[in-house]
Amino acid sequence: MAEGSNRKMKCKGESFLLESGEICVSIPNSVIEKSEHIWESFIIAQFHGKAPSPGDLHAITNGIWSSKLRNITVSKLLKKAFLIKIPCPITWQKVIVQGMWHIDNQPMFVAKWKPGLQPEIPELTSVPVWLDFHNVPPQFYSEEGLEHIVGALGDPLFLHPATANMTKLEVARVFTIIDPSKPLPEAINVRFDSGHVERVEVSSPWLPPTCEHCKGVGHNIKSWPTAPITCPTCQSSGHKLEDCPRSKTSETSKGEEEKKKKKKKKKAKHPKPSTEQASKEDTSEGNIVIDIGLDAIGDITSNEKETVVANPAEEQDSDVESQLSADSEPEENSSEEEQEKSSSDEEGESSESLSSDDSGFSQVTSKKTRKQQKKKERQAAMALKPQREKELSRSKRSKSRNL
Structure with a gap:
């Protein structure tokens, strides 16, 4: 159900047909008079x-x-x-x-406005605008004094509230009816009875526009239908081709495209070095420099060093304890020396193997070879553990005997 006013409407009046066959309804003037107030x-x-x-x-x-x-x-x-x-x-x-x-x-x-009124656009023979007056002498900063100043330019109507209350003495603002066909002067001079003259600046926050084509007041050249087109780029009559915003944007876009092309050419001439390249040659001095990718195997070499140098403090303790036990038991010392030699030989062998492994890393290794090398290092470290434990136990026994 459609909603509307609470009053229910009724059918009124009589209809008849015109010669053209269309329906026509006659309405009395009393209806027009009753509806004027709305x-x-x-x-x-x-x-x-x-x-x-x-x-x-x-x-x-x-x-x-x-x-x-x-x-x-x-x-x-x-x-x-x-x-x-x-x-x-x-x-x-x-x-x-x-x-x-x-x-x-x-x-x-x-x-x-009321029904039946034919609207006519008034001519701009007079326009009410706000006029601002700067550097008004304090002696004339009053309603009567401003009437003398503004009267030279138009018909003053009333003061702005800030001017009437004297809360903004930098400017005196008056609502004035002026002739828009006459240009507004920049200043007006005020003369005292003594002959002294002071200059008062005149301005307005808004004036009606003036058409440059027909010299009419109230519209600009952009809104005039018969104005000639001065910019063929955007088909506008408000600016010239030199001041067209579209041409400026197109010029900036062309400049940016040229810069991008120059950058691409520079990149093609001087390409950046790739990080995945295995080896590089520097022939500037006749020497060949090989890049083996140390960044890729830095983690492996650090792990190797940790496994080779396993607990250096424990090795120093074992050496000191072996020296103390050498004075008490020469026979055990000799056997220990032989074992130490054998262990040192094994360590030497392991170090030799590590050095050979390090030299092997001079070329880029695969993942499988790295895993195999890690296994060898772990096995060598595990082989050294029982020997060191034996040495520690013997040193403890020698200490207990000496005590």
């Missing part, structure tokens, strides 16, 4: 130049006039005219009193 909250907004979209205008007007409630609605009436509904009567009165608003960098004229 349009009281509407105003008409018109633009001289290209009008913004209804969505943009809705966002702008709500941000300026109803930032909290955001209850203002916008409907498009004509190409450059919109109907704006403002529910708050205070806001509606404020908008109508000002008459012209600066919207989307162009003037927007507002007025009352």
Whole structure:
């Protein structure tokens, strides 16, 4: 079930057919008079130049006039005219009193509206704008003094609250009606009765745009349909070909592509050395240098050193204990010396084998050969363990006998 207003509608009036065969309904004027009050909250907004979209205008007007409630609605009436509904009567009165608003960098004229009114865009013979006056002498920083200064440029309407309350003495701001066809002067001179003259600078935060093509006020050359195209790249009449943003971006992209090509050429001429290469030759001095990949076998050589030098402190203790037992038992000493010689011979053999293994690492070894070498090292270390244990036990016995 569709939802709507609580009041139920009825069929009213009589219909008839036209000569064309279409249906026509006649409505009395009393219906028009009764419905006039529902349009009281509407105003008409018109633009001289290209009008913004209804969505943009809705966002702008709500941000300026109803930032909290955001209850203002916008409907498009004509190409450059919109109907704006403002529910708050205070806001509606404020908008109508000002008459012209600066919207989307162009003037927007507002007025009352009711059904049957044919909208006409007013000419910009006079525009209300804010004028700022800098370096105003303190003697003239008053409502009457500013009326004398502003009167030379237009019709002053009212002071800005900061100027009326004298809270910002650096600038005096006055809302003034000016003729937009006349250029705004940079300064105006003020003369005292004594003959002393001071210069007051004049500026405005916004002035209506002026078309460079037709010299009209209220629109710029971009929004004028008959303006000539000055930039063939982007088909725009707002800038020249030298100032086209598209050409600048294309030039920067071309420069970046050229830089990339130069970098690629340099890389092709001077390639980086690969880490997986097994050997390299340096013929600058007639010498051949072989890179055997020591980084790959660094872990293996460190493990070998640990296995070969196994507990050096224990070997020193065994040597000291053997010297102490040499004075008490020469026979055992001789046998021990023979065993030490044999062990030293075995160690020498193992060291020789390790040295041969180290020399074997001068070439890049595979994983299988590394595993086999590790096994040999472990077997050699295990073979030395029982001999060292025997030496330690004999040294302990000699110590006990001497005691």
